[in-house]
Amino acid sequence: MKPHILIVEDEDAIAQTLTYALTTDGFETQHVRMLGEARQALQEKRARLVVLDVGLPDGSGFDLCREIRSGKHGDAALPILMLTARSEELDRIVGLELGADDYVAKPFSPREVSLRVKTILRRAASDAGEKRDAGSTFQLDRDAQRICFAGEWLTLARREYLLLKTLLERPGRICSRELLLDMVWGHDAESGDRTVDTHVKTIRAKLKAIRSDLDPIETHRGMGYSISPKFT
Numbered sequence: 001m002k003p004h005i006l007i008v009e010d011e012d013a014i015a016q017t018l019t020y021a022l023t024t025d026g027f028e029t030q031h032v033r034m035l036g037e038a039r040q041a042l043q044e045k046r047a048r049l050v051v052l053d054v055g056l057p058d059g060s061g062f063d064l065c066r067e068i069r070s071g072k073h074g075d076a077a078l079p080i081l082m083l084t085a086r087s088e089e090l091d092r093i094v095g096l097e098l099g100a101d102d103y104v105a106k107p108f109s110p111r112e113v114s115l116r117v118k119t120i121l122r123r124a125a126s127d128a129g130e131k132r133d134a135g136s137t138f139q140l141d142r143d144a145q146r147i148c149f150a151g152e153w154l155t156l157a158r159r160e161y162l163l164l165k166t167l168l169e170r171p172g173r174i175c176s177r178e179l180l181l182d183m184v185w186g187h188d189a190e191s192g193d194r195t196v197d198t199h200v201k202t203i204r205a206k207l208k209a210i211r212s213d214l215d216p217i218e219t220h221r222g223m224g225y226s227i228s229p230k231f232t
């Protein structure tokens with residue numbers, strides 16, 4: 001079966017060249033022009049990847065990116081390739097912060113997009129194939145707002161739960177301190193980068209108490225934190 005790619009792009013000319021390049025490379029595509037249609041398409045058919053334009057008539061592609069990563073449309077790890085206008089430098093950065101897998105700036109060559117799509121899908125497949133040890137994985141229980149690690153429920157303060165949840169929802173992706181502050185503390189002026197580090201330290205100690213041989217939270221100097229997909 002051909003991998004299904006959802007293209008969300010309001011400019012028909014761009015969508016057509018993308019559709020041509022992707023179908024030539026063996027993908028099956030679906031094109032929608034609005035966020036609303038994209039949400040519906042995600043409910044109806046299981047896409048393997050979404051090519052997502054930032055500027056859409058009924059909103060921003062970033063909103064849909066955030067919704068996907070929050071698990072609202074099924075697979076929270078669904079690969080996303082963002083399309084941005086050249087002037088939107090800031091948008092690009094924000095796009096990756098929100099958990100997009102990659103981005104291309106307009107104008108782009110459709111061939112380049114197709115290559116990126118293949119690279120992202122290959123990476124996603126190898127992440128999924130990484131050997132998982134059932135004794136070292138996390139389980140996120142959103143309803144009860146609790147997290148299990150290596151078979152034991154963690155005793156977490158509210159902020160600790162939210163921080164760990166944010167990392168777990170983005171397996172393999174680096175979450176910057178800014179992103180974590182935003183997701184966990186919102187606009188609380190009292191908190192800063194140090195707050196994030198302190199909370200990570202506490203969470204690490206609680207994980208160590210369960211499995212002293214593992215350190216699932218990785219530190220990326222000057223960039224932030226991540227959790228490898230093999231733990232999720």
Ligand code: CA
Nearest residue numbers: 010053055056
């Ligand atoms: Ca557009």
